Amino acid sequence: xxxxxxxxxxxxxxxxxxxxxxxxxxxxxxxxxxxxxxxxxxxxxxxxxxxxxxxxxxxxxxxxxxxxxxxxxxxxxxxxxxxxxxxxxxxxx
Numbered sequence: 001x002x003x004x005x006x007x008x009x010x011x012x013x014x015x016x017x018x019x020x021x022x023x024x025x026x027x028x029x030x031x032x033x034x035x036x037x038x039x040x041x042x043x044x045x046x047x048x049x050x051x052x053x054x055x056x057x058x059x060x061x062x063x064x065x066x067x068x069x070x071x072x073x074x075x076x077x078x079x080x081x082x083x084x085x086x087x088x089x090x091x092x093x
Contacts, residue, residue, distance in 0.1 A: 019054055020077040022090060030062075032069040034090055038076030 017038040024032040035054060051070075055063065063070060075089045 017076060021054070022086070024090070030066065030068050032071055033063070035070060035072045036075055036077045036089065037072060038074065040074035 020036045022034040022036065023030045024034065052060065062068065073089065073092075075092065077086060077089065081089075
């Protein structure tokens with residue numbers, strides 16, 4: 001994904017649809033990070049500008065060092081979603 005496309009997506013889409021990152025823990029350690037964007041995004045790798053837009057440098061380092069899986073969901077988390085609804089969205093990925 002080009003840097004221009006990543007900037008266009010972040011400048012327009014993320015302003016109205018916040019991104020929620022949910023950490024799935026196994027034995028107290030992050031196993032998977034689910035990223036709820038409300039839009040289908042394909043081919044997002046750790047080297048893309050969009051990935052760098054979503055995660056901070058510190059988060060990127062933790063993801064790389066601990067080999068954490070990152071799953072992008074086209075579902076959106078709404079402010080009024082209950083914990084039960086969010087759990088169902090995680091299961092649907």
